[in-house]
Amino acid sequence: MTVQGPDATYFAYLAATDWRIPRCRSCGVHVFQPRIMCPTCDNEAFDWVAPSGKGVVHSTTVVRRRPADGGDYNVALIDLAEGVRIMSRVEGVDPAAVRIGMPVAARLTDQDGETIVVFDSAGGSDR
Amino acid sequence: MTWYLRGKAAVVGAATAHLGAAPGYSHMEIAAAAARAALADAGLTLKDVDGLFAVSMHAVFPALTYGEYLGIQPRFSEATIVGGSSAVIQMLHAALALENGLCDVALIVYGSNQRSAAGKLHSPSGTENLPYEKPYRLRAPIAGYAMSAARHMHDYGTTREQLAEVAVAARMWAAMNPEAFMRDPLTAGDVLGSRMVCDPLTVRDCCLVTDGGGAIVMTRADRAKDLKKDPVYLLGCAGGHTHRQYSMMPDLTTTAAVQSGRTAFEMAGLKPEDVDVVQVYDAFTINAVMLLEDLGFCRKGEGGAFVGDGRLRPGGALPFNTYGGGLSCTHPGMLGIFTTIEAVRQLRGEGGERQVAGATVGLAHGNGGMFAHESTALLGTVAAL
Numbered sequence: 394m395t396v397q398g399p400d401a402t403y404f405a406y407l408a409a410t411d412w413r414i415p416r417c418r419s420c421g422v423h424v425f426q427p428r429i430m431c432p433t434c435d436n437e438a439f440d441w442v443a444p445s446g447k448g449v450v451h452s453t454t455v456v457r458r459r460p461a462d463g464g465d466y467n468v469a470l471i472d473l474a475e476g477v478r479i480m481s482r483v484e485g486v487d488p489a490a491v492r493i494g495m496p497v498a499a500r501l502t503d504q505d506g507e508t509i510v511v512f513d514s515a516g517g518s519d520r
Numbered sequence: 521m522t523w524y525l526r527g528k529a530a531v532v533g534a535a536t537a538h539l540g541a542a543p544g545y546s547h548m549e550i551a552a553a554a555a556r557a558a559l560a561d562a563g564l565t566l567k568d569v570d571g572l573f574a575v576s577m578h579a580v581f582p583a584l585t586y587g588e589y590l591g592i593q594p595r596f597s598e599a600t601i602v603g604g605s606s607a608v609i610q611m612l613h614a615a616l617a618l619e620n621g622l623c624d625v626a627l628i629v630y631g632s633n634q635r636s637a638a639g640k641l642h643s644p645s646g647t648e649n650l651p652y653e654k655p656y657r658l659r660a661p662i663a664g665y666a667m668s669a670a671r672h673m674h675d676y677g678t679t680r681e682q683l684a685e686v687a688v689a690a691r692m693w694a695a696m697n698p699e700a701f702m703r704d705p706l707t708a709g710d711v712l713g714s715r716m717v718c719d720p721l722t723v724r725d726c727c728l729v730t731d732g733g734g735a736i737v738m739t740r741a742d743r744a745k746d747l748k749k750d751p752v753y754l755l756g757c758a759g760g761h762t763h764r765q766y767s768m769m770p771d772l773t774t775t776a777a778v779q780s781g782r783t784a785f786e787m788a789g790l791k792p793e794d795v796d797v798v799q800v801y802d803a804f805t806i807n808a809v810m811l812l813e814d815l816g817f818c819r820k821g822e823g824g825a826f827v828g829d830g831r832l833r834p835g836g837a838l839p840f841n842t843y844g845g846g847l848s849c850t851h852p853g854m855l856g857i858f859t860t861i862e863a864v865r866q867l868r869g870e871g872g873e874r875q876v877a878g879a880t881v882g883l884a885h886g887n888g889g890m891f892a893h894e895s896t897a898l899l900g901t902v903a904a905l
Contacts, residue, residue: 400651404651425652426652426765426768451671451772452667452668452670452671452674452772453667453670454663454666454667454670454718454719454720455716455718455719456657456659456663456718457715457716457717457718457719466657468656468657468658468659468663468667469667470667470767470772478767479652479767480652480653480656480658480765480766480767481656482656489719493670493671493674494674504655507655509655509656
């Protein structure tokens with residue numbers, strides 16, 4: 394990859410359908426959002442690693458929208474197994490059926506020509 | 521430590537303008553009307569203003585825009601933009617500027633025509649690129665507050681009925697406030713049964729979208745004594761923030777009000793039980809629950825039961841948002857200044873039908889972004905000095 398900042402690096406990987414997040418080379422914590430420095434140890438060097446894709450719904454809401462405008466949709470915060478939280482949505486189930494504590498699995502999808510990370514229910518619940 | 525700023529500055533003028541619907545008026549006209557009214561309240565004029573503290577959702581350079589419109593060339597200006605919290609923390613900045621001689625008359629001013637101009641929330645931040653959240657179409661700000669509410673319910677058993685009680689109490693206070701936008705009776709059933717916007721929050725868990733302006737005038741305490749109204753002293757004021765993007769909020773059920781409240785109370789030498797009237801930024805019903813916890817009025821997790829027993833209603837144990845708040849009085853985009861104006865009115869005994877008898881200490885709390893910035897001010901009469 395060309396020399397660029399962590400934001401551009403993140404989205405360049407995603408555009409190549411290769412989801413990666415930075416992991417601090419010094420203290421080993423995963424960092425999200427990507428930053429030029431590790432918020433834990435202030436180190437500036439990272440490895441870009443593929444997350445396991447496993448996560449748990451930390452919180453969720455249904456954004457209510459008229460059917461004519463596309464209908465209701467889910468917005469959720471997902472705690473990744475790597476210890477960071479990201480905003481996304483859970484697909485494949487009724488938006489109102491998404492529950493806090495629900496195990497989910499990541500999937501890449503195309504939205505308006507952009508690769509984004511969404512989640513599917515992984516079955517069961519850790520509640 | 522001793523906090524040098526305690527009581528050094530005072531609010532000497534406070535006013536609202538064009539609350540509700542003001543079709544045909546620009547945000548500058550609304551702000552200027554509030555500024556003139558607040559100065560008249562103090563027995564001062566625009567010519568006396570040499571410190572300008574401006575905040576706006578409509579102007580990129582609020583101090584320049586309002587300074588130009590008001591026809592003033594202040595010696596000291598600032599335009600802190602930390603969302604709806606701004607006007608409350610600007611009181612701290614004004615007190616610092618006044619005490620250091622950087623200005624003698626500080627004007628904090630806000631105005632918005634968001635209801636009439638757009639009919640919905642207006643925010644320059646809507647144009648800001650937040651690439652990690654944008655693809656998920658977060659309906660800001662309500663979806664963030666909804667996820668905090670959902671998490672609070674999950675972790676602590678808070679109920680939608682308890683949240684609804686916040687809206688019911690606000691409406692009862694609004695019924696006694698001629699300035700309030702919505703004054704008809706409201707029941708918990710009305711709140712629960714109204715249109716769901718972002719689960720678990722219905723439209724009646726949400727603040728109004730109105731026009732309106734507000735302004736307050738501050739001077740050093742020595743000068744305040746010689747002006748038209750009884751001074752309301754700034755006893756403590758502090759702020760704090762935890763994030764910008766909602767997904768970066770460290771703990772969805774705990775805000776920086778823990779920090780702002782602790783510091784403001786420490787500066788004032790007061791505790792929550794010393795406060796006679798509490799004005800907290802109620803953009804959504806969950807705000808009352810979480811912010812009362814974080815400010816120390818009850819313990820974390822107990823906010824639902826705390827607000828759910830009717831104590832926020834007129835005649836209840838905790839006079840809360842006595843003007844009807846953002847839920848029933850007014851919410852022109854940024855509510856911070858209105859929490860302060862109501863605290864000042866109560867401390868002056870100007871509350872009319874809704875006056876809390878003998879109020880000497882008031883708390884005004886601002887909230888910005890999605891539980892992102894929190895600012896707390898403690899205000900008091902001369903008896904509280």
